[in-house]
Amino acid sequence: MALICNARSRAARLLPQALSALPVIGRPNAPKSQASLGNEPGRRLASARAGESVSPLSDECSNQVLDFPGGKLMFSPDMRFLSGSTGERVSCYRVLDDNGHRISDNSFQELSEKVAVKMYRDMITLQVMDTIFYEAQRQGRISFYLTSTGEEAINIASAAALSNEDVIFPQYREPGVLLWRGFTLQEFANQCFGNKSDYGKGRQMPIHYGSSKYNYFTVSSPIATQLPQAVGAAYSLKMDKKNACAVTYFGDGGTSEGDFHAALNFAAVMEAPVIFFCRNNGWAISTPTSEQFRSDGVVTRGQAYGIRSIRVDGNDALAVYSAVHMAREMAVFEARPILIEALTYRVGHHSTSDDSTKYRLVDEIEHWRSSRDPISRYRWWLERNGWWCDDAESELRSSVRKELLQAIQVAEREQKPALGELFSDVYDIIPSNLREQEQFLRHTVKKHPGDYPHNVPA
Amino acid sequence: MEMVVRRGMGRGISAARRSFSTSIEAEKPTGEGKPINLFSAINQALHIALETDPRAYVFGEDVGFGGVFRCTTGLADRFGRSRVFNTPLCEQGIAGFAIGLAAMGNRAIAEIQFADYIFPAFDQIVNEAAKFRYRSGNEFNCGGLTIRTPYGAVGHGGHYHSQSPEAFFCHVPGLKVVIPRSPQQAKGLLLSSIRDPNPVVFFEPKWLYRLAVEEVPEHDYMLPLSEAEVIREGCDITLVGWGAQISVLEQACDDAEKVGISCELIDLRTLIPWDKDTVEASVKKTGRLLVSHEAPVTGGFGAEISSSIAERCFLRLEAPVARVCGLDTPFPLVYEPFYMPTKNKILDAIKETVSY
Structure with missing residues (x-):
């Protein structure tokens, strides 16, 4: 009894100390080389040593080392449970502030005017496409639709940082990746209308796009099933010595699925060049992340599986671009998986079958729509570089609109598959x-x- | 060709000798091979699959050291740990990984250690593998996928080392389900399954891994999928089964013969898409049908055969279709001898059907 009390009080005494000694991942302004060394074994040993007691008994014990699969570890006389949290939350990498100003001495991946402008154009195209297809569904012209509103930066900037040889295993809120690679508005429309030019031959609901030409595996509705598949594909790329990786997207809800855990563990063990890209948009249909998990989001799970991970501002196109660019380098050239958690917000409803005002505040939606819009933030940065202006904006919006309305008309008139x-x-x-x-x-x-x-x- | 099956639940070994009809001429295994057991035949097939296709991979729980049933013995040494490897203990991960690997143009040969443990992978197999080609309009396919898994009674397996879950997979368009009855069949059907451009679930009768011994040609040969085989001709009743149950049916045929009943025995071999024509032709000749499998009778694949044959042969049937199957209970340990569709249960049903 005395022993238990003693152990408990010592554990209680040491707890704050132990917490403060936990490594902080991704310190703001950390040099790139340091940030990329997120979870080397040495670090884990260092944290295990933290909170050493000064009693002679403890010294004796701590000198004893257990050689155990996975590496040597220290014995401890202290009964100390690891905390269920990392103490302070993992910080979020960003390049642009809310007003589109570059944060000083920030590390980010430079991009050319050409790429930067195409990124913006595609973000606008995606936004216009979402608006018009959403309307088309409301008019009863297509049976279903699902927007990416609020996640345009994630869609386009992640795609821009990849090579077209990288194979994509999407969830369903990433049509921007396909758009970036060259899938035309007509091709999107054909799928949504399920006509005979739809590559899926009208067999799946709208938004279930797929294209072998663009290495974009066809969307399937079940959540997170694509994750372990991406690991298998990544292993194939590695065995074929391709300079390419697999990239798989999923939401915060998807991380509760068994397939998420299976995939991360397989990827770590198989040393597969795969990027796990989580769009943490706060909502899995009506379920908020507070009812989805108790960890500090998703990024912390990576470390538990032995996977380098980063949290990034998903509404900052430059941060997403930079993080994915670096992730790709590490995945392909070091043959390892990377986990990216992009913090964002699902500004639209889950789908056209959902009314999200039934379970979340309109003010919350409005806040993200107006104050945290990824497109405006990126545009301010572009304009400051002199790469974009109002005229270009209105010309682009009207031409995309025109092209899309035309595409819808054509898709609608086209015969169904035989x-x-x-x-x-x-x-x-x-x-x-x-x-x-x-x-x-x-x-x-x-x-x-x-x-x-x-x-x-x- | 001759095979010896030694069955028995620790109460002495009963032996049954049997002969086989030939398979299709073109695919017929030629030349005499050495007598080997079923796990060795599987092992030979896997060696050949890896040897003949550099894009073939074999993986699953514990396959690296040769597997708990020794089917993957020697493969890692011969082909290296990057082509033959252990996976973490996670069936949905194995299936998902295998689908992704196959979708990139590889032959992914995944092992699920026991069919009883395939259910965590059910979603990947049913919603992903089976629909991969269809849902993409043939933009993508995972046809290089083969999932091998030992199934069925073994005498002491209880709930979780004995089940026969084949019917679940027979309800899934896009999959093929294949079950061999003997070493020679196992080798040829496994090579066909691995090379078939569709995802295949290949159930291996674990009871026969060591007990079934047959001369198996050493060369590379394939046996056709979706073709049943009449392995014994007869005129009074048609018996249909697959896998380990074939040897029980064979013993029942022998005993029926002693009382003057001539049985025609068909090994279905591929359960979907299945060879209805061969069964139909046989039933039109005999006028009677008995189906037997270890899985519970209700909702078993025997129900599908029974119904299809009733549709096609109604006017030719002289008795109701008999089903001699597992009971509608979980697979029970000490009651296994009661649960099983044993020889005498089959023999009784044969007699009743013939004298109906």
């Missing part, structure tokens, strides 16, 4: 049971033509 496509691609060739079912169905359609949509050609 009935036969219902049966193809289940297997590489159509097996006999499906041939039989196809014949039977065609017979039924002939018999009851009124039961079936007329725009699907037989």
